Amino acid sequence: MRIVVVTTSYPAGSEDPSGHFVRSSAQALARGGADVHVIAAGGSLLSPPSQDGGLTVHRAGGGALFAWPGAAARALESPLRLLSVAPFAAGVLERLRALGPVDRAVAHWIVPCAWPLLLAGSRAPLEACAHGADVRLLLRAPRALRTAVVGALLRRGARFAFAARALRDALASSLAPEQARALMDASRVEPPAIALPPVAERARLLRREILRGPGERLAVVACRLIATKRVELAIEAARAVGPGLRLVVIGDGPERAALERLARRGDGARGSSPGGGGAVSAEVRFTGALPRREALAWIAAADVLLHPSSHEAAPTVVREARALGVPVIACDAGDVAAWARSDDGIVVAAGTRDSLAAALRTIPSRRSERAPALAPPS
Structure with a gap:
């Protein structure tokens, strides 16, 4: 089975604290025998794929926004960094095109990571993992936009994994009753995997x-x-x-x-x-x-x-x-x-x-x- 994981946060090395829970979650998929490819923010489309503990990591750009100390802080410091969302999405689409058909797709963060997977037109099963900042961004967005994002994923047949029950409840309570019920039916609560070195x-x-x-x-x-x-x-x-x-x-x-x-x-x-x-x-x-x-x-x-x-x-x-x-x-x-x-x-x-x-x-x-x-x- 070939699985693609799209994320805006992935460690640049073993000692980088950024996104290590995404890495642990992807490695858990690889331990099940899957061929796992991670498409992550940072680097550029010219960066060759790298190997990381059984994972193949492809960089898609967008590092101007998706880097330490987090997208929200970086956008507050320089709002022009928000423009990096477009090249990141384009980079993900290009990496998906080069990768070819996959059997499963996982997006870590509903926005912006699930959107390139929708745009790519793949019919592979899709899971959108919500970690916090993405849900808070949707809650601050106009209700029409929030409804459109969740609705598009539900129509695609996506499943949702929320790191916390509080996240799922907050997002569901902000939606119309019918869409909220559909979201609850298509979701589960599961904190992401963690792995600890001996210290x-x-x-x-x-x-x-x-x-x-x-x-x-x-x-x-x-x-x-x-x-x-x-x-x-x-x-x-x-x-x-x-x-x-x-x-x-x-x-x-x-x-x-x-x-x-x-x-x-x-x-x-x-x-x-x-x-x-x-x-x-x-x-x-x-x-x-x-x-x-x-x-x-x-x-x-x-x-x-x-x-x-x-x-x-x-x-x-x-x-x-x-x-x-x-x-x-x-x-x-x-x-x-x-x-x-x-x-x-x-x-x-x-x-x-x-x-x-x-x-x-x-x-x-x-x-x-x-x-x-x-x-x-x-």
């Missing part, structure tokens, strides 16, 4: 380096530093908890400078943090963007992952932390609250400094010499 040894070393005193605890935030992630709440909550709690912020983005100023505000001095590198304050360290394995090692080293984001679906970092055996404090967004009902390792807090701080005070310190457990993803 326990590195996590043990990081923990020993950064925690000096008995009873000290380590909280980690790992995300793009954009407004909706609300990292400022994590910084304010850590400060409210006071001495004994260290906060490490992993990631980069347009909010970093403002967040660093917030972290320094009120601190008497700055210096180097154990572990070296990065901008630091007395209790908050910014690592910048890290290779994926190093970021996962920091999460595995932590006593708790803080995730105060206001806009989520099925946040991968929360699932990764739980797979690593690390407790999570998160705000109610997407399916996080639903997960918490069956996982007592997830605490849902209100989106305020005091609520997050109160939750942080309940998280005990792990023994610093204990190696973080690496549990298999559930």
Whole structure:
């Protein structure tokens, strides 16, 4: 069986955190014996196909929009980047033409990835996977456009896979009753696959380096530093908890400078943090963007992952932390609250400094010499 996967997010290498869940999902298809071809944003039509863990990856352009720290942030920074959607769609069509007939097509993100598959005219079974930003974009679009997009896919016989039940419910509730019922009948809820490399040894070393005193605890935030992630709440909550709690912020983005100023505000001095590198304050360290394995090692080293984001679906970092055996404090967004009902390792807090701080005070310190457990993803 030949399967084509179209996506705007795919890792440029094994340590690139972008789109690794798409890669894991595609590799799961390949393990079933399929010949899987991924058509991804980035590069150009002149870029030759590459091999990646049993997958053949074709680049289709569009990198001006579909790159770190995400299409929404890049479009806000430079609206002209939205023009990249057209060459990306054209690049996908050209790659599909060269690839020839396929037995199945998968689009990761309803828009813009499903549209080239519709335009190509293939009658192969089509699945549109919704991850969050695509549904939020449709919800902000005029209702006529939203209805047209969903209607075209339903008429094509497409199936839908939503990363979170909250996404499916939000999209269905914005449609006319008949179309909403058709969408529900043609969909399932299934978070994308994740795969974790071994990081326990590195996590043990990081923990020993950064925690000096008995009873000290380590909280980690790992995300793009954009407004909706609300990292400022994590910084304010850590400060409210006071001495004994260290906060490490992993990631980069347009909010970093403002967040660093917030972290320094009120601190008497700055210096180097154990572990070296990065901008630091007395209790908050910014690592910048890290290779994926190093970021996962920091999460595995932590006593708790803080995730105060206001806009989520099925946040991968929360699932990764739980797979690593690390407790999570998160705000109610997407399916996080639903997960918490069956996982007592997830605490849902209100989106305020005091609520997050109160939750942080309940998280005990792990023994610093204990190696973080690496549990298999559930």
